[in-house]
Amino acid sequence: MAVMDVTLPRPRFAARWDKSKGILGWLTTVDHKKIAIMYLVTTFFFFIVGGVMALLIRIQLAEPQNSFLTPEQYNQIFTMHGTTMIFLWIIPVWAGFGNYFVPLMIGARDMAFPRVNALSFWLIPLGGLIMYSGFLVPAVLNGSTVICPGGPGSAGWTGYVPLTGSHYSCSMGQDLWIIGIHVLGISSMLGGINFLSTIHNMRAPGMSWGRLPLFVWAQEITQALVVLASPFIAGALAMVLLDRQIGTSFFVPSQGGNALLYQLLFWFYSHPAVYIMILPAFGLISEVIPVFSRKPIFGYKAMAASLAAIAVLGFIVFVHHMFVTGLPLVVQTFFAFTTMIIGVPTGVKIFNWLATMWGGSIRYETPMLFAAGFLLMFLIGGIDGVYSGSLAVDRTIHGTYWVVSHIHYVLFGGSVLGVFSAIYYWFPKVTGRFLSEKLGKLHFWLMLIGLNLTFMPMHILGLLGMPRRISTYLDNRGWGDLNSLVTFGAFLIAISVTVFLINFVVSLRAPKTAPDDPWEGNTLEWATSSPPPPYNFEEIPEVHSARPVRDRRLAKRAAPAGSSG
């Protein structure tokens, strides 16, 4: 296995670059790698919290007319599950990977604005705490009569008005939910500007846009979406907060406001947000598949262009979330058209990944297993998307478990499998150690089986007319057995995550055996040590192709052969 031998003398950087040590060092660091590690640990913590809430939901729904949770608790828990998984897990976890690897991959020493970067991170636990403090809001009582039940946000992660209005959601928890999302939104936008500045200005010599790693391309497009779209949810939620707190009536129909306007503003952010959650996974998969197939990515330009196409089209499909809100048919038809069209660049990506593997020499270490799982599962989620883009189909499956299945095939089968591929792929770089392959494979297979047992029956439940977000269901609907199966699958996923945690802890105690370039990588993070020094590179590398580390590896192999012969 080719190892970069770093024979250069330790440079002047070592003396004066990041010297922060201990707890205080972590709290005050502006090093992008330390910040990234804090991003990853924090968001994974929220993944576990959100996952525990998913299990509570599944226990409640395992059988008809169950009373494990009250309807109030159920609404709070599924709301916090969705909000956590989106705003505290998938969006920021990819910002975490971006934080660690964008500077490394473009050959930079840090992000453009290291202090802003630290702020972006610290806003995440803050936003999470604010949102979760809603659980502490007590009920308001008058004698023994409950005037207001208290608790956190409970109107779904979409927070539709008028349900989130003060009349229907009286708990201060709903305000905390809004403020929490605001804080997380500020974190995202600051991060977005930071990423864009870094990628535009700090690329190593020779790293033209045509040689930029696709993971960095994906971050570039994702962060542009963040910066362009996030103000819309911020604005919409600010108006809800004003309606609740100071009596404005932006969304209060009885006072001349418009309830549907909220949905338009919300989805103008939240549909692009789906791409904010999946595009970084596309980028990661576009790194992993070529490395483990020993081939260049097929159709590099088409891969970058399709990311951009998805992002642009992503802004004009959002009304497909509103096909049953009574908008004029011509408007709906337009958005059904764009929704079908956005399937095309997504299809291009899948075919290009396929062609990258085709004729390759694929080895299945855990990162590649998760990448393969991603391809198969995201394909289902993607086709589901086109499927529900048909207006006539959407009228019958909208708001049912079919949609829950679709989003989980995209966000779990897609994004989360992508996250695990990234963890197994980059763990040696970040820690200098390998995660156990044995436990990794066990983790993968349990998770793949678990997620299909969880999310595939939801398709059928949706086609049987089971609405989403119901706290229980009648036993004469025939939904009981399938729901038991879904619950079983959810626990299988929980076991697989436990296996991962064990792997993580055990591997962190193992000796540092990971070389600089364990997978025969292509991109610049493999050109430095594992873990990288605080200043990343002894010398800023020069780039002559889209696979600079492969170039070096080949040159190194050729050199001794030439001298001996």
Added chain:
Amino acid sequence: MNLLAAVCGNTTCVDTSPLNSGGVVDDRMQTVYTAVFWSSVVLGAVVTALLLYSMFRFRRRSDDDEPKQFHSNTRLEVGWTLLPLVVFLSLFALTAANMPFVNDIPANAPMRVTVIGVQFSWSFDYGSTPSGKRIQSFGTLYVPENTEVGLEIVSTDPPCKPPTTLAAGETFGQAISHEGCGVNHSFFVPSLAGQMNAIPGQVNTMWLSARQGTYYGQCTELCGVGHAGMTNTVVALPNNQFQSCVFGSPSGTVDSNSAACKLGGS
């Protein structure tokens, strides 16, 4: 395809699947659905097969072999851009061709009913008696079989009260919507006509024409703690029976327990 039969062993299950159509609107939706379903299955199966084939076929056999480093093929790339485009555009065309029928209440529809969602139940308003009383049913919508029925779907709640007077040319549903109370709901009758939201401040429409029978559904838009209990039933009665069920009650409130309102009873 009868999913329900597969999951419900005993005979007490009620049917809430859009796949078992009970009326012309859902018939039409199922035409589109079937095409979309099979296109998706075929497309998904072909691509999955290709992926699995390449995943197995191109496993690494030796660490020394470096495969050919090909990375583009314009003809192939244009091909797999155009192929999905053609499939998706055909599905879009099929959808667009059928949507006016599904979406628009037929101009000659003989009957209109106002569907009113509140936290957490549905009621149905059939107009007023000669003496000015509103004729309403609660939880169950009664319709004459094989008749086009236009539905105006609205939401309300206290403190708003049912409107007592209507402005000229204004429907009952419009009068309710002008008050602007309530939260969002969604009126869903899977076997008949899909669903449409009830949104405060606006009147949404859908229509159905049902074959004789009883159809079930429930609210599909989160509306608060009672969301799970907000069920609805649609009963399509023979025309004569419908008349006596809905317009035969002196109080204006349809009595669901009366013989006239029971399908198969008399």
